[in-house]
Amino acid sequence: MRKILRIGTRASMLAVTQSTWVKNQIEQQYPDTTVELVKILTKGDKILDVPLAKVGGKGLFVKEIEDALLDGRVDLAVHSMKDVPAEVPESLQVAIIPKREIPQDAFVSVNYKDVDALPQGAVIGTSSLRRKSQLACLRPDLEIRDLRGNLDTRLRKLDEGEYDAIILAGAGLNRLGMQKRITALFTSEQMLPAIGQGSLGIELRMADTELLDGLQFLHHRDTAVTVSAERAFLLRLEGGCQVPIGGFATIDNDTITLTGLIASLDGKTILREQLSGMASDAEKIGVTLAETLLDRGGKAILDEVYKNEIS
Structure with a gap:
C-alpha cells in the first residue's frame, strides 16, 4: 500500500x-x-x-x-x-x-410516532421524487413540501415547526450516531428504498x-451482489438519481430477490414487481425486472417525468 x-x-x-x-x-x-x-x-x-x-x-x-x-x-x-x-x-x-447499513427510509418527527399517526393535511418534508410519489400513494391527504440542505438544516427546520415530519435515509442517521432521531422506519412495502441506499x-x-x-x-460480497442487481435495474430504466424509481435486493444463500418500482409523480400509479434467481445472475435479474415494468406502463411514466424535468 x-x-x-x-x-x-x-x-x-x-x-x-x-x-x-x-x-x-x-x-x-x-x-x-x-x-x-x-x-x-x-x-x-x-x-x-x-x-x-x-x-x-x-x-x-x-x-x-x-x-x-x-x-x-x-x-x-x-x-x-x-x-x-x-x-x-x-x-x-x-x-x-x-457492508450495507440499514436501507430503509426513516420517518422523523417530534410529535408523531409514524406516518399513520400524522393528522390529515400534515406537512411532511422531502425533495426526493421517489419518496414523494410513494408518500402521495400512502397518504394522499398530506402536504408534501420540498426540503433541501444538509442534515443539520433539515432537522432544525423540523424542530422549529416548519414540518410535522421529514423523511431521511436511516443509514445516514445511524452513521452519524443520530439513531435517536429516527422515530420509525418505513417498511419496504410502505416505501421502497432508492437504488443502493444504505x-x-x-x-x-x-x-x-x-x-x-x-x-x-x-x-462485502453480498452487498456488492445485491447492489449490482439494483444498479442493473436502474441502468436499463435509464434512470438518474432524481426519478421516482425504487429498487431493493436481498440475498439468501445464493438466491437473490429484487423488488423494483416505478411511480407517477402524483403517486396515483405505482408499478411494482419482484423477481428472484441465482446470485450469479444478479445483473440479468435487474435488467429483466426493469423490462417487465417498462412493458407494464413504466416507460410512459418515465417519459412524462423526463419531460417535466426538461420543462
Whole structure:
C-alpha cells in the first residue's frame, strides 16, 4: 500500500463521516499509510434553492469528485451508492462495496410516532421524487413540501415547526450516531428504498490494480451482489438519481430477490414487481425486472417525468 492516499469526498457532515470511516479502516489495516481527505464541492451541494430533479439528475453529487480522480488529485473516492449514476466514466470503476447499513427510509418527527399517526393535511418534508410519489400513494391527504440542505438544516427546520415530519435515509442517521432521531422506519412495502441506499461505493481508476487489490478487505460480497442487481435495474430504466424509481435486493444463500418500482409523480400509479434467481445472475435479474415494468406502463411514466424535468 502507498505511503499516502487521498480520498475525494463531498464536504457534507455525512460524506466526511463516511469517508473518515474508510480512512480509519485503511490506516488500521496498513499502519504505515497516511490517508488524507480532500473535500470537494459538487454541483448538488451548490444548488440548494431548486429541487434536484430540475437541475438534472445524473451525477449531481459525484461528477466533480470523479474529475479529481481522473486528473490525479485524489486516489479514490467514497460515495453514497444512491448518489452514483448507473453509468460511470469508462476509465473509473466503483469496485469496492463495504457492508450495507440499514436501507430503509426513516420517518422523523417530534410529535408523531409514524406516518399513520400524522393528522390529515400534515406537512411532511422531502425533495426526493421517489419518496414523494410513494408518500402521495400512502397518504394522499398530506402536504408534501420540498426540503433541501444538509442534515443539520433539515432537522432544525423540523424542530422549529416548519414540518410535522421529514423523511431521511436511516443509514445516514445511524452513521452519524443520530439513531435517536429516527422515530420509525418505513417498511419496504410502505416505501421502497432508492437504488443502493444504505451502501457505500469506493471508486478507483481502472489502472490502479494494486490499490484495488489492497482495498479488497473492505469489500462485502453480498452487498456488492445485491447492489449490482439494483444498479442493473436502474441502468436499463435509464434512470438518474432524481426519478421516482425504487429498487431493493436481498440475498439468501445464493438466491437473490429484487423488488423494483416505478411511480407517477402524483403517486396515483405505482408499478411494482419482484423477481428472484441465482446470485450469479444478479445483473440479468435487474435488467429483466426493469423490462417487465417498462412493458407494464413504466416507460410512459418515465417519459412524462423526463419531460417535466426538461420543462
